[in-house]
Amino acid sequence: MKIRKAVFPVAGLGTRVLPATKAMPKEMLTIVDRPLIQYVVDEAKEAGIEHFVFVTGRNKSVIEDHFDRMYELDATLSARGKTAEQEVLARDQPAAGATSFTRQQAPLGLGHAVWCARDIVGDEPFAVVLPDELVLNRPGCLKQMIEAAEKLGGNSNLIAVEEVPGHLTHNYGICGVGARQGRTFEINGMVEKPKQGTAPSNFSITGRYILQPQIFRILETQERGAGNEIQLTDAMIGLARTQKFYGVEFEGERHDCGSKAGFLRANIAFGMARADLRDGLREEMKRYLEK
Numbered sequence: 001m002k003i004r005k006a007v008f009p010v011a012g013l014g015t016r017v018l019p020a021t022k023a024m025p026k027e028m029l030t031i032v033d034r035p036l037i038q039y040v041v042d043e044a045k046e047a048g049i050e051h052f053v054f055v056t057g058r059n060k061s062v063i064e065d066h067f068d069r070m071y072e073l074d075a076t077l078s079a080r081g082k083t084a085e086q087e088v089l090a091r092d093q094p095a096a097g098a099t100s101f102t103r104q105q106a107p108l109g110l111g112h113a114v115w116c117a118r119d120i121v122g123d124e125p126f127a128v129v130l131p132d133e134l135v136l137n138r139p140g141c142l143k144q145m146i147e148a149a150e151k152l153g154g155n156s157n158l159i160a161v162e163e164v165p166g167h168l169t170h171n172y173g174i175c176g177v178g179a180r181q182g183r184t185f186e187i188n189g190m191v192e193k194p195k196q197g198t199a200p201s202n203f204s205i206t207g208r209y210i211l212q213p214q215i216f217r218i219l220e221t222q223e224r225g226a227g228n229e230i231q232l233t234d235a236m237i238g239l240a241r242t243q244k245f246y247g248v249e250f251e252g253e254r255h256d257c258g259s260k261a262g263f264l265r266a267n268i269a270f271g272m273a274r275a276d277l278r279d280g281l282r283e284e285m286k287r288y289l290e291k
């Protein structure tokens with residue numbers, strides 16, 4: 001099962017981190033020195049993804065600019081001999097023709113956002129990557145999932161999952177756990193944002209999916225669910241009637257960068273993972289902890 005395309009739903013309003021996201025897309029928030037969206041595109045590239053599909057909305061055009069080549073900047077860096085910076089920009093830029101942008105015209109939910117990508121994805125399995133969830137690990141989360149998908153073969157659907165404390169299950173989609181093989185298990189039920197005390201397990205759906213294209217047919221008529229939105233989880237429940245779903249417990253630290261606390265923690269974690277910043281950051285943090 002070759003996965004060539006990844007869908008990045010980037011139309012969200014980012015209300016949990018206002019006012020930062022009033023005029024700037026939440027996907028452009030910076031972890032250390034790179035916007036969130038760059039991390040997930042890099043993760044997808046590492047996993048072998050060849051085409052990057054962004055489902056955007058109003059006020060998101062800066063994301064498209066970010067993945068374009070900036071001739072003036074390039075020329076200025078070149079004139080000033082800043083070759084290291086030029087190399088970073090060149091490395092981060094997707095190949096010509098490897099990106100597509102489409103708009104979700106109204107905030108109708110994650111399921112609707114994914115459905116907006118149907119014509120660009122076409123009739124092949126694809127990945128969905130939510131940019132506000134970063135996973136610190138090499139190999140990245142999506143690469144681990146694609147490797148698991150290759151082992152499973154056939155018409156499998158996979159979801160990256162992580163155990164969360166029981167009192168937090170109502171914030172997530174939650175999977176029921178069936179037969180297990182190592183870090184992969186059969187999913188025997190899903191529920192989006194279950195009421196306190198009703199979750200089938202503590203395994204939360206994180207922001208990485210590998211889905212079969214039949215999901216689009218279900219999304220087409222999917223009714224609104226939790227939060228009065230068209231939920232991807234509800235469409236996956238529909239698809240699970242005819243196809244297998246597997247949970248993949250990935251290796252790595254998950255960061256919810258769409259919340260203020262998670263965003264701060266991600267900056268520390270990704271900063272500490274950088275050889276050029278680690279020592280200075282450690283000293284600074286020590287100073288603050290002793291205050």
Ligand code: G1P
Nearest residue numbers: 110133172173204205206207233
């Ligand atoms: C979405 C999904 C949910 C998943 C979560 C992970 O919810 O609907 O199943 O657990 O992402 O971040 P949202 O956070 O958009 O409400």
